[in-house]
Amino acid sequence: MSFLSTRRKASRIVLELDDVHLGKLLKSLRTTTRSGAIASTDLRVVQIADFLKHPSQDWDRHTFRLAVLAHFLAETPVPSRWAEREPDSATALALHAWSEVFRARATGNAEGASRASTNCLRAADLAPLDPTPWIVLLEIARLERHRAAETFYVWNELLLRDRWNRDAYLSMMRYLTPDEAGSRLQVLEFVDSLRSRMPVNAPCAATELTSQVLHYQSIRTRGGVEGLMARAYWTDVYVTAALDRASQHWTQPSFLSHAAALADLNTLAYALMSADRHREALPVFRAIGGAVTTWPWRFEGDPLTAFQRAQGRAEAGR
Known part of the structure; x- marks a missing residue:
C-alpha cells in the first residue's frame, strides 16, 4: 500500500482492496456476466x-x-x-x-x-x-x-x-460475543490473551479494535440514555490505549502488510471519528486512498456516503 500521497482519491466500495490481480479477475467476471x-x-x-x-x-x-x-x-x-x-x-x-x-x-x-x-x-x-x-x-x-x-x-x-489468521480471530471473537454464544467478559478475555502474545503487525492485529467498534455499535443500537451516551465509551482507558496504539503505528509504511490491511484501516478511521479524534483520522483516510469497505460504515447508513461524510469532517478538522 502507498501511504505517501496526500491527494484524495475518489472513494468507492472496493471488494478486492489493493489486490490488483483479484481486482482484474472481478472486473473480468463482471464483463463475462454482462455479455449474456x-x-x-x-x-x-x-x-x-x-x-x-x-x-x-x-x-x-x-x-x-x-x-x-x-x-x-x-x-x-x-x-x-x-x-x-x-x-x-x-x-x-x-x-x-x-x-x-x-x-x-x-x-x-x-x-x-x-x-x-x-x-x-x-x-x-x-x-x-x-x-x-x-x-x-x-x-x-x-x-x-x-x-x-x-x-x-x-x-x-x-x-x-x-497461527495469526485474520478471519479466524475475527470469527472467533464474534462467536464469543453476547449476540452469539458468549459474553462481553469472554470477548475481553479473548482480546487480552491475543494482545499479550501476537506480533503487533500480525494479520489479526485489528481483532481488539473490531471488538470495540462492535461493542460501541451495540450500545448505540440499544437506544435510550445509554445510546445517547455511547460516545463516552471511547474515553475508557483501555479503549483509548488500543486506539492510541493503532493510530500511532498502522499508517507507517509497510507496518501492515496483510491482504485485508485496508479493511482494518477503515475500522480505525471509523473508530477515530466516533471518538471525535478527527485530526488523527486524517492520515488514516489518506492511507485508505478511497478503498471503502461496507463494514463498519454501513451502521451509519449508506456506507459510501458515511465514509465520504466522515472523511470530509476529518479534512475540515471538525
Missing part, C-alpha cells in the same frame, strides 16, 4: 479456476481471495459448478462451502450448511495444510450455534495451520 453468453457460468468457472490453480503457502492472501470470491459469487451457480467439475479440488470445495455460508447469512436460510460442512471436511482431507476449510467450518459452527467443545476443536485445528 449462453455458457457464462462455465466461462466464469474457467476464469476462477485458472486464477486459483496454484494456491501459494501465503494463507493470508489465499484466505482473503477465497472470502472475496465467495461473497461475490454467493448468489450465482459458479461455485457449485466448479465443485461439480473438480470434486477433488480443495479450493473449489472450500469456495463452494464459503459461498453457501454467505448465502445463508444473507437469506437467513441455513439449509445448505450441512452440504458446506461435508465439502469442508473433504477439502481438509485433500489439502491438510490449508486453513481455509477450517475457517469455513468455524463460520458454520457460528451459523448453527454449535456447542463450545465442537467450536473450539475447529478453532484449534485452524490455528495449527495458520
Whole structure:
C-alpha cells in the first residue's frame, strides 16, 4: 500500500482492496456476466479456476481471495459448478462451502450448511495444510450455534495451520460475543490473551479494535440514555490505549502488510471519528486512498456516503 500521497482519491466500495490481480479477475467476471453468453457460468468457472490453480503457502492472501470470491459469487451457480467439475479440488470445495455460508447469512436460510460442512471436511482431507476449510467450518459452527467443545476443536485445528489468521480471530471473537454464544467478559478475555502474545503487525492485529467498534455499535443500537451516551465509551482507558496504539503505528509504511490491511484501516478511521479524534483520522483516510469497505460504515447508513461524510469532517478538522 502507498501511504505517501496526500491527494484524495475518489472513494468507492472496493471488494478486492489493493489486490490488483483479484481486482482484474472481478472486473473480468463482471464483463463475462454482462455479455449474456449462453455458457457464462462455465466461462466464469474457467476464469476462477485458472486464477486459483496454484494456491501459494501465503494463507493470508489465499484466505482473503477465497472470502472475496465467495461473497461475490454467493448468489450465482459458479461455485457449485466448479465443485461439480473438480470434486477433488480443495479450493473449489472450500469456495463452494464459503459461498453457501454467505448465502445463508444473507437469506437467513441455513439449509445448505450441512452440504458446506461435508465439502469442508473433504477439502481438509485433500489439502491438510490449508486453513481455509477450517475457517469455513468455524463460520458454520457460528451459523448453527454449535456447542463450545465442537467450536473450539475447529478453532484449534485452524490455528495449527495458520497461527495469526485474520478471519479466524475475527470469527472467533464474534462467536464469543453476547449476540452469539458468549459474553462481553469472554470477548475481553479473548482480546487480552491475543494482545499479550501476537506480533503487533500480525494479520489479526485489528481483532481488539473490531471488538470495540462492535461493542460501541451495540450500545448505540440499544437506544435510550445509554445510546445517547455511547460516545463516552471511547474515553475508557483501555479503549483509548488500543486506539492510541493503532493510530500511532498502522499508517507507517509497510507496518501492515496483510491482504485485508485496508479493511482494518477503515475500522480505525471509523473508530477515530466516533471518538471525535478527527485530526488523527486524517492520515488514516489518506492511507485508505478511497478503498471503502461496507463494514463498519454501513451502521451509519449508506456506507459510501458515511465514509465520504466522515472523511470530509476529518479534512475540515471538525
